[in-house]
Amino acid sequence: MAEQGMIKVRLVRSMIGRPEKHRAVLRGMGLTKMQQTVQLADTPQTRGMIQKVSYMVRVEAP
Secondary structure, eight states: OOOOOEEEEEEOSOOTTSOHHHHHHHHHHTOOSTTOEEEEEOOHHHHHHHHHTTTTEEEEEO
16 A cells, blocks of 8 residues: 655634534544644545645645
């Protein structure tokens, strides 16, 4: 199995007042605080999570 690439995701907008499903996606990615950056495996599942909350996160390294 080939090794997956990694991407960095940063939370740039607050979770306050957002739908609970979007907040759950962010927590699932490990994002709990503003300006926090996490490094995640570049998989279709991760890309789907990013797409769901794209208005709140920024991908820093493709």
